[in-house]
Amino acid sequence: MGCDGGTIPKRHELVKGPKKVEKVDKDAELVAQWNYCALSQEILRRPIVACELGRLYNKDAVIEFLLDKSSEKAPGKAASHIKSIKNVTELRLSDNPAWEGDRGNTKGDKHDDLQRARFICPVVGLEMNGRHRFCFLRCCGCVFSERALKEIKAEVCHTCGAAFQEDDVIVLNGSKEDVAALRGRMEERRLRARLQKKAKKPKAAECASKLDVGEGPSRAKPEEPSPDSQDRKAAPAPRNAAANGGSSGKAGKPPSAATKRSIADSEQSEAYKSIFTTHSSAKRSKEESAHWVTHTSYCF
Template identity: 40%
Template sequence: MGCDGGTIPRRDELVRIKKKPEQKDKDAELAFRWRHCTIKQLPLQQPIVACGLGKLYSKEAVIEGLLDRTILPESAVHIKNLKDVKSLNLTPNPVYDDNKAEKGDGYVDGGRSPYICPIIGLEMNGKYKFCFLWTCGCVMSERALKHVKSTICHSCQTPYEPSDVVIMNADGDDLIHMQENIVARKANKKSKKRAVTEEQTGDDVKSEINLKKKIKKEEKVTSSNAHKPSTSNDNRNEPQDPAFRKAKETYSVAKDPNASEVLKSIFTSHKSAEEQTRAHWITYNPFYN
């Protein structure tokens, strides 16, 4: 029957103990977060986007979630439109081969990632902190960003501000810091927009003032010319319109250099009038004398 001196029972065989709950594999959880969409929990598909909190999404899933907000999880309700996400410029890992995982005929290294840091080559697998710039969407490791201290993107040379740095898959204090950065970016955007509006308003006011000055100047010139006495010898103030010159009493067709000889010959002031022997219907010369 047992327990007759030939066996030694263990403590767990005699005393019932409470089973410990199963613990999650942290490495597997990290790998899942860096390779799967936050909304659909499916592998990430290009184009890949990220929100201001650093969570990763497939852009297709984001669009579907915006069209039907009932499918959005609680972790993605802060996305109101496509302006709340940024398209990522990821650097592919040249040694990553995803065909082995599909075929199942080889060893699959869980630490391998399809993307790496373009600066120092670290793999984006969750073991190292990665971040992206909200201005351009370039992704790089936090180590590379801290070692090369600059306000210009290392990949595309786009200038950025400290609040534009977004830590990917942020957690704990980093998550709080990312929330503060979102508020700071919105405040900077509003201030820049206000500055541009004020600058445009200032330019409009300046142009209006210049236009008023120009109109006043033209009015002064016009009024001074109107009150200035005209002289017969000064032809600079007379209009150059031929009709105005012909209306003057001192005008003579015979002395007009622009008139043709045919036009001059029909008037009695022309030299050919001496040979005229009959009345002319244009000049009404009846030759009474």
């Protein structure tokens, strides 16, 4: 019972049994989570941001994702919860002085130590390679190991001194339970912000209506005449006005002070009076005046 070439088949080649579940290499998974962007699958490079679920992204990849609103591009599962740039926080990471990167393995003949990471905890000194739990603060973006926050308990950030609450601490690349808890906190936070925004709109409308109601009657209200003006209207006209009105036969003649005066008689400066043609400097004698045949005659 042989095949071509004299080979003898084995049982597992002829009988199909249940498929074995393929196990993901933990080291490869950790390298992918902590060294590559969750959206573009490119190597993480500054500026690095993190979402409210604790995933790491390149900031330029998030901006391109938000700007591309075409229907052809389906939103990725890793960034479907990101609606604006405000939903991510730029991280303040501490460089690892012992990390050389690709400089020490240019020829490819050197072993790459996967335990070595680019960033470390600035308080304890643990490397951020996935072996230890790390978290960041939403208020300032500083990154620490969870051990540092537990050992040195404080209500302010260890690096910048910004005050934070328990709700601001977000675990980076946490387990499924951590992601579920973070998702619930994210939904509660967004619902609270939405309700606050709705509550502000009626208050603004009420303030605007009160201002309109308060200013309306004051504008429409006519000015009441003062008692002095009523006395002036009721007072009889002076005798000289009555005499002038009787002699001339014209009622409401303006007083002599309101008559028109020429600019020459006004109390203005000579420079101002010289602008007008009634000034003496503008008048010419007959010898200086032009003949009527000229094109631009200047006659008075």
